[in-house]
Amino acid sequence: xxxxxxxxxxxxxxxxxxxxxxxxxxxxxxxxxxxxxxxxxxxxxxxxxxxxxxxxxxxxxxxxxxxxxxxxxxxxxxxxxxxxxxxxxxxxxxxxxxxxxxxxxxxxxxxx
Amino acid sequence: xxxxxxxxxxxxxxxxxxxxxxxxxxxxxxxxxxxxxxxxxxxxxxxxxxxxxxxxxxxxxxxxxxxxxxxxxxxxxxxxxxxxxxxxxxxxxxxxxxxxxxxxxxxxxxx
Numbered sequence: 001x002x003x004x005x006x007x008x009x010x011x012x013x014x015x016x017x018x019x020x021x022x023x024x025x026x027x028x029x030x031x032x033x034x035x036x037x038x039x040x041x042x043x044x045x046x047x048x049x050x051x052x053x054x055x056x057x058x059x060x061x062x063x064x065x066x067x068x069x070x071x072x073x074x075x076x077x078x079x080x081x082x083x084x085x086x087x088x089x090x091x092x093x094x095x096x097x098x099x100x101x102x103x104x105x106x107x108x109x110x111x112x
Numbered sequence: 113x114x115x116x117x118x119x120x121x122x123x124x125x126x127x128x129x130x131x132x133x134x135x136x137x138x139x140x141x142x143x144x145x146x147x148x149x150x151x152x153x154x155x156x157x158x159x160x161x162x163x164x165x166x167x168x169x170x171x172x173x174x175x176x177x178x179x180x181x182x183x184x185x186x187x188x189x190x191x192x193x194x195x196x197x198x199x200x201x202x203x204x205x206x207x208x209x210x211x212x213x214x215x216x217x218x219x220x221x222x223x
Binding site for chain 2: 031033035040041042043044045048050058090092094097098099100101102103104105106
């Protein structure tokens with residue numbers, strides 16, 4: 001299995017509080033992605049990174065920010081959590097375009 | 113924007129049957145297409161990767177084909193087993209290095 005770890009695995013937080021999710025990889029892959037998965041919507045891209053300090057927005061980036069200060073770590077921050085951000089969040093990694101993408105086990109976030 | 117569709121949304125078959133899952137995408141400018149499996153409450157497990165220049169890939173009882181020009185891929189599962197029960201997702205990697213996913217096919221294999 002690819003070395004990709006998400007933390008925490010589960011989190012319950014209150015509306016309006018900041019939340020940071022962490023994705024850590026040991027594969028030295030260039031690309032890292034954050035997705036959210038919701039019933040009826042499938043997996044949607046939030047943000048992705050193509051290198052240290054190089055990030056770009058995805059389809060559903062509003063309310064989220066990311067940072068990548070090291071190759072191995074990609075952080076997703078909800079500055080002020082809302083109930084609509086209750087979801088399962090997945091991190092993915094990939095290297096060049098001819099290689100597989102690998103996914104973490106997911107973080108279940110509940111905003112109450 | 114790339115749109116990925118998977119048909120059917122759900123499928124129930126008796127054990128031992130061969131089956132085909134379908135995936136279609138709207139923009140043929142892709143680098144590759146990948147099939148994943150997801151078990152309830154779990155992450156995604158990669159099954160097969162097909163490069164845009166390839167027509168098919170095989171792994172054990174799984175065979176995936178790609179027709180890029182028509183925007184279609186199929187995943188063929190031979191001699192299905194109850195352990196194959198899961199949701200199957202296809203994803204395309206576009207030329208902007210973003211993955212776009214279908215909403216999946218939920219497969220149940222009945223013993």
